[in-house]
Amino acid sequence: MKELEEYIQKGEVIAPDIVKVDHFLNHQINIKLLKKIGEAFKERFHDVSIDKIVTMETSGIAVAAIVSLYFDDVPVVYIKKEKSAITSKNMLEEKVHSFTKNKDYIACLDGRYIQKGERILLIDDFLANGAALKGMISLVEKAGGTCVGAGIVIEKAFMNGRKPFEEKGYRIEALARIESVEEGIVKFKKG
Amino acid sequence: MKELEEYIQKGEVIAPDIVKVDHFLNHQINIKLLKKIGEAFKERFHDVSIDKIVTMETSGIAVAAIVSLYFDDVPVVYIKKEKSAITSKNMLEEKVHSFTKNKDYIACLDGRYIQKGERILLIDDFLANGAALKGMISLVEKAGGTCVGAGIVIEKAFMNGRKPFEEKGYRIEALARIESVEEGIVKFKKG
Numbered sequence: 001m002k003e004l005e006e007y008i009q010k011g012e013v014i015a016p017d018i019v020k021v022d023h024f025l026n027h028q029i030n031i032k033l034l035k036k037i038g039e040a041f042k043e044r045f046h047d048v049s050i051d052k053i054v055t056m057e058t059s060g061i062a063v064a065a066i067v068s069l070y071f072d073d074v075p076v077v078y079i080k081k082e083k084s085a086i087t088s089k090n091m092l093e094e095k096v097h098s099f100t101k102n103k104d105y106i107a108c109l110d111g112r113y114i115q116k117g118e119r120i121l122l123i124d125d126f127l128a129n130g131a132a133l134k135g136m137i138s139l140v141e142k143a144g145g146t147c148v149g150a151g152i153v154i155e156k157a158f159m160n161g162r163k164p165f166e167e168k169g170y171r172i173e174a175l176a177r178i179e180s181v182e183e184g185i186v187k188f189k190k191g
Numbered sequence: 192m193k194e195l196e197e198y199i200q201k202g203e204v205i206a207p208d209i210v211k212v213d214h215f216l217n218h219q220i221n222i223k224l225l226k227k228i229g230e231a232f233k234e235r236f237h238d239v240s241i242d243k244i245v246t247m248e249t250s251g252i253a254v255a256a257i258v259s260l261y262f263d264d265v266p267v268v269y270i271k272k273e274k275s276a277i278t279s280k281n282m283l284e285e286k287v288h289s290f291t292k293n294k295d296y297i298a299c300l301d302g303r304y305i306q307k308g309e310r311i312l313l314i315d316d317f318l319a320n321g322a323a324l325k326g327m328i329s330l331v332e333k334a335g336g337t338c339v340g341a342g343i344v345i346e347k348a349f350m351n352g353r354k355p356f357e358e359k360g361y362r363i364e365a366l367a368r369i370e371s372v373e374e375g376i377v378k379f380k381k382g
Contacts, residue, residue: 027271028304031256031264058249061220062267065253068222069260076220076253113219 001040001175005188007033008154008176016181017128017156018100025125025153026059034066037175041123041151042070044173048148050074051118054140056107056132057081063153064123071121079139080108092142096135099128107132109139116144127152127174130161137170149173157189192231192366196379198224199345199367207372208319208347209291216316216344217250225257228366232314232342233261235364239339241265242309245331247298247323248272254344255314262312270330271299283333287326290319298323300330307335318343318365321352328361340364348380 007030012020024030053076055064064076083106084091090111097104114120120140127133127150137147147170155162155174158181162172177189198221203211215221244267246255255267274297275282281302288295305311311331318324318341328338338361346353346365349372353363368380 022301023304027268027301029252029256029267029269031259031267034256035264058252058269061249061252062256062269065220065222065225065256073222073226076222077218078220078249078253080218110213110218113214 001036003033003036004153004176008178009186013181013184013186017159019154019156019178019181019186021125021154025063029062031066034063035069037063037153038067038070040175041067041121041173045071045121045149045151048121049119050121050148052077052114052145053121053123054079054109054114054136054145055123056136059125060123063125067121067123067151075113077109077113079136081105083108092139094135094138094142097131099131107135107139109143111143114140114143114145118145119148120145122147122150123152124150125153127155127161127172128159130164133161133165137165151175154178192227194224194227195344195367199369200377204372204375204377208350210345210347210369210372210377212316212345216254220253222257225254226260228254228344229258229261231366232258232312232364236262236312236340236342239312240310241312241339243268243305243336244312244314245270245300245305245327245336246314247327250316251314254316258312258314258342266304268300268304270327272296274299283330285326285329285333288322290322298326298330300334302334305331305334305336309336310339311336313338313341314343315341316344318346318352318363319350321356324352324356328356342366345369 007024056079092109094107149171152174155177157177179189180187198215247270283300285298340362343365346368348368370380371378
């Protein structure tokens with residue numbers, strides 16, 4: 001997605017593995033661009049019928065909400081990264097290691113919000129080493145849902161995080177695939 | 192907003208001051224309902240022109256993203272509740288006391304995302320004692336923006352949090368105003 005790539009290239013590159021997208025995705029949100037992202041995911045997943053979208057807080061939420069508009073306004077469930085003070089007996093948990101923050105967190109999903117057999121489209125802003133995606137899939141499947149695909153806005157393709165998922169048969173579609181980041185220049189994979 | 196009130200009444204009431212809205216707003220998100228919420232805010236603020244929407248992570252984000260659709264897709268900026276590991280010299284900060292979690296957090300806004308003189312509509316899921324709203328207004332004004340109004344999904348009207356803001360001339364519109372919560376029954380104020 002050309003326009004998305006241009007926005008990414010305008011961001012600060014802090015280190016090869018940290019590309020800042022605060023100007024349009026993770027602090028300020030460009031809603032017009034998110035609508036184009038929603039259209040693009042609809043095109044990629046036009047052959048798939050889904051019941052719900054699942055994402056991870058925080059930065060996946062706005063993307064998932066706008067993407068839902070292109071899939072008949074299906075409900076969005078966002079996985080929480082913090083245990084609620086009010087525990088629920090339905091709460092499913094999964095430990096996830098955050099690559100960016102270099103620490104573990106507990107991803108939580110109230111099992112009541114995924115019904116057995118529901119077809120789930122996963123949406124997230126980044127795919128790096130795949131730890132967050134692994135946690136999301138695990139929680140959705142524990143709740144009885146089926147992951148019909150994962151729509152990723154920005155993939156750090158150089159980290160090869162998608163490989164183990166594709167080997168297991170999961171379908172991943174990424175709109176911008178970063179091939180390399182060298183001396184502040186972000187390069188993308190074609191296609 | 193009748194439909195919104197009905198959703199709130201279906202939620203668990205943990206204590207008089209804690210009404211759970213995880214089933215449609217804060218964990219699972221009902222996008223169809225959010226669109227009606229967006230329409231309702233547009234109706235309330237039809238006379239106002241805005242440049243941006245500002246909200247607070249996490250639960251304000253989906254609301255703000257959908258509300259933007261009814262205001263010409265203006266950009267949304269969400270205030271963060273955690274300092275980024277990568278500090279920015281443009282970061283504005285404000286200490287806020289969370290009533291629900293009974294602890295302080297540092298609300299952060301990158302001043303580059305609010306331009307001097309921009310007209311800001313604040314959006315949040317809850318108004319309780321007003322601490323979060325106070326922090327939002329303070330950050331927006333520090334950045335040079337003008338708060339033209341605050342759109343609140345659910346107001347705990349019995350806490351009277353809106354009073355100091357109205358006394359200072361801020362305009363607040365809430366779609367559901369909880370008058371009381373007694374023995375698990377939520378009652379709403381008219382109008």
